Amino acid sequence: MRPEDAAAIRTLPLFRDAREETFSELVRAGFLQRFPPGVTLINENETADFLHVVVEGLVELFATAGDRETTMSIVEPVGTFILAAVLSDQVYLQSARTLEKAQVLMIPAEKVREALGTDLAFTSAVVGELARGYRRAIKEVKGQKLRTGAERLANWLLRQAVSSGAEARVKLRFEKRVLSSLLGMTPENLSRALSTLKQHGVVIRGPEILIQDQGALLRFANPSPLIDAPE
Amino acid sequence: MRPEDAAAIRTLPLFRDAREETFSELVRAGFLQRFPPGVTLINENETADFLHVVVEGLVELFATAGDRETTMSIVEPVGTFILAAVLSDQVYLQSARTLEKAQVLMIPAEKVREALGTDLAFTSAVVGELARGYRRAIKEVKGQKLRTGAERLANWLLRQAVSSGAEARVKLRFEKRVLSSLLGMTPENLSRALSTLKQHGVVIRGPEILIQDQGALLRFANPSPLIDAPE
DNA sequence: CGCACGCTTGATGCTGCTCAATTTGTGTGG
DNA sequence: CCACACAAATTGAGCAGCATCAAGCGTGCG
CATH class of the missing domain: 2.60.120.10 (Jelly Rolls)
Known part of the structure; x- marks a missing residue:
């Protein structure tokens, strides 16, 4: 070691x-x-x-x-x-x-x-x-x-996001099918949930997800420290 | 005290x-x-x-x-x-x-x-x-x-049940609306889930629920010690 | 008796799953 | 470097589960 x-x-x-x-x-x-x-x-x-x-x-x-x-x-x-x-x-x-x-x-x-x-x-x-x-x-x-699938996804993205100025970025380190299962939905549904988030300031580029309008995504996700705080 | x-x-x-x-x-x-x-x-x-x-x-x-x-x-x-x-x-x-x-x-x-x-x-x-x-x-x-609402209900009943011979019995100590929320569904849905269980050996008498055919309910519930064991 | 509340039942619609087909992406061997 | 094979991701159609809305019971309590 x-x-x-x-x-x-x-x-x-x-x-x-x-x-x-x-x-x-x-x-x-x-x-x-x-x-x-x-x-x-x-x-x-x-x-x-x-x-x-x-x-x-x-x-x-x-x-x-x-x-x-x-x-x-x-x-x-x-x-x-x-x-x-x-x-x-x-x-x-x-x-x-x-x-x-x-x-x-x-x-x-x-x-x-x-x-x-x-x-x-x-x-x-x-x-x-x-x-x-x-x-x-x-x-x-x-x-x-307490949350729908799309809300869980939005909050997960916000937790993972690395801010760089006005934008933020999430790079997936594993397959989307794994993420879908983690979030409690099917792969197909994750695809659709990601599409839904396009209306809330999110851009999908393969395994890379850009949050272009953090305010919009925050309004949709409605995060709570009693659910989303890392500990 | x-x-x-x-x-x-x-x-x-x-x-x-x-x-x-x-x-x-x-x-x-x-x-x-x-x-x-x-x-x-x-x-x-x-x-x-x-x-x-x-x-x-x-x-x-x-x-x-x-x-x-x-x-x-x-x-x-x-x-x-x-x-x-x-x-x-x-x-x-x-x-x-x-x-x-x-x-x-x-x-x-x-x-x-x-x-x-x-x-x-x-x-x-x-x-x-x-x-x-x-x-x-x-x-x-x-x-x-991993489970549907009706399955959660069936397993909850089996966990609560007090056996008396071939039959078993569950006496609710609180409102069904509370139970529905505990199980992650609406009150209406709990009602329907209980109806569904009639086909699997369950009889509802107000706040008292009889399990007349434990085998049938067990087959439907498919309990697992890794989910249902009390500890 | 009658009102209030909880429960049930029905009708309707949304959310999310299943199945199937297609597109995209990726690694492999020629 | 390209062609192919395979897996993953997306998209669409149809369906099941569950929620919502709206009545109708039934019971208990003032």
Whole structure:
């Protein structure tokens, strides 16, 4: 593992305040693995053996029921996933697959639970991380139940957008079909929702989306910090 | 506060393993209040000052966006709510109102955060409770995105049902309009969804719902422990 | 008794899904 | 560099699910 990767992981809220020995022990016990795109890392209903940290690439968390499937979230570097399952020693509620070539650090669940008892700063970081995850999930439910598909899309764009002067820009790092599933709609519907947003200051150029009139899109999206704030 | 109420609260997963002094300090610092039905206890976007414990009655958690509103969950005795906001010292994401005459113990957020640092068993109970809440929210998202309204209803009924021999029974403790909002549909639609379930072994008698053919309802509902298990 | 409120039922329309066809984009092998 | 193959994205038509609007019950309470 490269020193700069370890350093990046160290900056995560989850590890930032941990004691040095706690951190190095967790990293030492972990396996850093490389995966090609499209590989399934974990499956719903398996027991949680590892805490995963995405060091490089993109990982999609998704869930299934019967023959339906939906994307739950996209994890970028440097982010962790399935902390909750690891802590309560239960099965995963979500599956994970790589969207790109990725590097993932896998830390044995056992080690994480041990560290809980011994490092107070780490423990309160875990509490913070869980509370954050919980609140993010609540916001997700609110978005699903209170907004239409086009509104979810508009707000997602505004959250992702990188402003450059009057304009803003979103560059998709994954397929639109994944985005559609993340937003809770079909690919066809996403296409149409994007068309709808043309009337609200949005221009689509393939995987690149320009927000030419932020005011117009904001009026349509009607964002709320209680749904859209990152944490 | 009656001793039996304190004893009931003590049995909560959140408090069960706490040290005696932690528990008594939290309860001592709390206010036990009685409320009539329909009273708003907390509002979205206010800062989290108290951890709430429902001692008696029913409390509805709901959320709004613009002029839309949705029920997020129903809290029964003995249950807590908004632990996450209290711990991360942030605003509430949800509002709460009483559905019935209720008794609520309100514990100052400050005290809860203090206890975190001093009582290891309490801390790990908090971690467990947060992880549970997180996982419940993830399941809620899965249900919303992967199921139709009628399927959510069928699974909700199966979860609530009290079996008595071949039959099972659900007695609604609150209005159907609240249930419809909890399930993410309109009252009209809930009515129709209930009618649909008549074809799958369900009989409606006002606020009382009989499941006469559990097998048939199970086949329709297709429940999954990864969505429907209580925790 | 009658009013109010919650629930149900019907009619209608919108939102979003499914299925199918076409266009666009991308990577591969000649 | 081009031609081809394949996958993704878009577009259109038809349909299911769900919402809205508008009456009609039924029950409980003043």
